[in-house]
Amino acid sequence: QVQLKETGPDLVQLTQTLSITCTVSGFSLTTYNVHWVRQPPGKGLEWMGAMWNGGGTDYNSAFKSRLSISRDTSKSQVFLKMNSLQTDDTAKYFCARSVARGVMDAWGQGASVTVSS
Amino acid sequence: DVQMTQSPSNLAASPGESVSINCKASKSISKYLAWYQQKPGKANKLLIYSGSTLQSGTPSRFSGSGSGTDFTLTIRNLEPEDFGLYYCQQHNEYPNTFGAGTKLELK
Numbered sequence: 001q002v003q004l005k006e007t008g009p010d011l012v013q014l015t016q017t018l019s020i021t022c023t024v025s026g027f028s029l030t031t032y033n034v035h036w037v038r039q040p041p042g043k044g045l046e047w048m049g050a051m052w053n054g055g056g057t058d059y060n061s062a063f064k065s066r067l068s069i070s071r072d073t074s075k076s077q078v079f080l081k082m083n084s085l086q087t088d089d090t091a092k093y094f095c096a097r098s099v100a101r102g103v104m105d106a107w108g109q110g111a112s113v114t115v116s117s
Numbered sequence: 118d119v120q121m122t123q124s125p126s127n128l129a130a131s132p133g134e135s136v137s138i139n140c141k142a143s144k145s146i147s148k149y150l151a152w153y154q155q156k157p158g159k160a161n162k163l164l165i166y167s168g169s170t171l172q173s174g175t176p177s178r179f180s181g182s183g184s185g186t187d188f189t190l191t192i193r194n195l196e197p198e199d200f201g202l203y204y205c206q207q208h209n210e211y212p213n214t215f216g217a218g219t220k221l222e223l224k
Contacts, residue, residue, distance in 0.1 A: 045215040103148060109158075109160050
């Protein structure tokens with residue numbers, strides 16, 4: 001059974017760093033890609049970046065150099081780290097898997113993060 | 118980045134009716150358009166990809182059409198479980214981009 005689960009803090013202070021872990025089961029990180037997508041409250045979905053099955057990464061330039069994605073294949077985990085958080089980074093953060101061309105066929109339920117001053 | 122314009126933003130319908138949701142890309146994305154359903158407390162669900170290919174498990178009352186810049190999701194004979202939010206996504210190039218969503222509500 002394919003599962004993805006995001007875990008991270010509910011609250012992060014302004015200008016601090018957000019760290020979220022996506023733990024997957026039922027598939028291998030060396031076969032599937034894992035994407036990060038976020039959704040601010042009441043708004044649409046925004047692609048943030050991806051960890052490719054070969055170990056490379058790609059990022060949405062909207063996040064400039066704030067965003068970093070890494071993985072630990074032995075633990076079936078993919079990590080999102082984003083620094084210099086602002087209030088408009090308040091969102092639900094999803095991880096999702098794809099096999100090709102960004103078609104995300106399985107998603108986690110998301111981790112809600114509030115950035116507080 | 119490719120801008121995706123989705124319409125309508127809200128749609129009210131009754132079970133048994135048919136509805137259509139449109140998605141327009143700011144430039145050609147060939148056939149590479151996906152549709153997702155979002156419901157509270159549930160993981161987002163891939164319905165259709167590459168414009169018209171049904172994801173395994175998607176009921177046949179869902180269909181997708183279009184290519185280039187204009188795409189449509191049609192749901193025939195609406196079932197109660199079909200009400201929720203729908204998003205289109207272009208998967209032709211990175212960054213993948215999504216439409217703003219369509220809320221399908223019970224009339």
